[in-house]
Amino acid sequence: xxxxxxxxxxxxxxxxxxxxxxxxxxxxxxxxxxxxxxxxxxxxxxxxxxxxxxxxxxxxxxxxxxxxxxxxxxxxxxxxxxxxxxxxxxxxxxxxxxxxxxxxxxxxxxxxxxxxxxxxxxxxxxxxxxxxxxxxxxxxxxxxxxxxxxxxxxxxxxxxxxxxxxxxxxxxxxxxxxxxxxxxxxxxx
Amino acid sequence: xxxxxxxxxxxxxxxxxxxxxxxxxxxxxxxxxxxxxxxxxxxxxxxxxxxxxxxxxxxxxxxxxxxxxxxxxxxxxxxxxxxxxxxxxxxxxxxxxxxxxxxxxxxxxxxxxxxxxxxxxxxxxxxxxxxxxxxxxxxxxxxxxxxxxxxxxxxxxxxxxxxxxxxxxxxxxxxxxxxxxxxxxxxxx
Numbered sequence: 401x402x403x404x405x406x407x408x409x410x411x412x413x414x415x416x417x418x419x420x421x422x423x424x425x426x427x428x429x430x431x432x433x434x435x436x437x438x439x440x441x442x443x444x445x446x447x448x449x450x451x452x453x454x455x456x457x458x459x460x461x462x463x464x465x466x467x468x469x470x471x472x473x474x475x476x477x478x479x480x481x482x483x484x485x486x487x488x489x490x491x492x493x494x495x496x497x498x499x500x501x502x503x504x505x506x507x508x509x510x511x512x513x514x515x516x517x518x519x520x521x522x523x524x525x526x527x528x529x530x531x532x533x534x535x536x537x538x539x540x541x542x543x544x545x546x547x548x549x550x551x552x553x554x555x556x557x558x559x560x561x562x563x564x565x566x567x568x569x570x571x572x573x574x575x576x577x578x579x580x581x582x583x584x585x586x587x588x589x
Numbered sequence: 590x591x592x593x594x595x596x597x598x599x600x601x602x603x604x605x606x607x608x609x610x611x612x613x614x615x616x617x618x619x620x621x622x623x624x625x626x627x628x629x630x631x632x633x634x635x636x637x638x639x640x641x642x643x644x645x646x647x648x649x650x651x652x653x654x655x656x657x658x659x660x661x662x663x664x665x666x667x668x669x670x671x672x673x674x675x676x677x678x679x680x681x682x683x684x685x686x687x688x689x690x691x692x693x694x695x696x697x698x699x700x701x702x703x704x705x706x707x708x709x710x711x712x713x714x715x716x717x718x719x720x721x722x723x724x725x726x727x728x729x730x731x732x733x734x735x736x737x738x739x740x741x742x743x744x745x746x747x748x749x750x751x752x753x754x755x756x757x758x759x760x761x762x763x764x765x766x767x768x769x770x771x772x773x774x775x776x777x778x
Contacts, residue, residue, distance in 0.1 A: 480617065
């Protein structure tokens, strides 16, 4: 999606260790007009797929997912990072490794909000190693929900997550796919 | 706001210990059409206030804030709960006590996204003891930003946060104010 690529070129900052900072418009300060354009693009790509719910994960997926959901006319469910070690029986639960702070997050969704009747679009801001998206897929599987696909804002295509998830047969629509990057340069696929 | 009050009456669940669960439409599963109606109401209430940015806090404020921001035509900044103990010098920082999981959260906003030129609307899903909103006010104060007011979805008016924050001269617009509640009954102000 040209609009997102241009914004990344203009305002994205590449830092050491394959870090792309897009926090001025995507995941700390958030440009909701850009999000609306992204939502329209996913609605076009997934038209006719019967999506009845969007599933995302806190925190930075939530804003994008909510604005995209307006285009689909469906509710959003966000998977929560639990801070309690007692995971009750009324939730679906996965462990997702974190590359930002190390360790593992316990991520849960109430069983009241996902089930076999659901046809999900998964939404997240980034796809790199794929851990978050694989966590959402595992939650969908536990619920018996079907997955129309995943809408990702920025995919680091030089990291293995996207290829691994597509190899499972999941449709992944990334609006900007980065082939390579370094200080001062960003190359899209 | 009648639409929100009716939804709380219909789908809210009062549990022991003054807990109101509204997770089927507000803060786990999210009804984005309801959020749009809430955003229109805040836009009406704060019209002419010169709001140029919305400030909220992860996680459950983000969706409401993003959809409200569309009505104002402004970006959103969300305050992040930091998991690193090293708070760098390029962020505003407050400690916010948590009544959900006990303890204290370190909450930060990058200095790049708030400053003296900003006129903020604070948005959050709940106002009870006021800790989160007071944290956002402290962040605004550190930034030298002015605050047009706070938009809250659900205020537990029988808890002290709302009165304390209004006593500081901050305009608080809560769309549903609960006067009292118990198993099977919810009374609005």
